[in-house]
Amino acid sequence: AVHDDDLFEFLDNIKLLGKFKAGQIKCALCKETITKENLYSIFPDSGVVKFSCNKPECVIALKTKFEGKNYG
Secondary structure: OOOHHHHHHHHHHOOOHHHHHOOOOEEOOOOOEOOOOOEEEEEEEOOEEEEEEOOHHHHHHHHHHHOOOOOO
């Protein structure tokens, strides 16, 4: 979990802040450009950091994608 206040620092640490600020990060599910206002989730998928937006259909698709996976 990353708090809104720490988002830019987190993105900088994973070397994605420049791409985020340039509008080059897309939702992995619908391809909409990710902004601070529509960011729902940052998640690992097959060794790649991916992002999802807050559209209801993307939230549901992300939940479905990770249901039953054990991350503990």
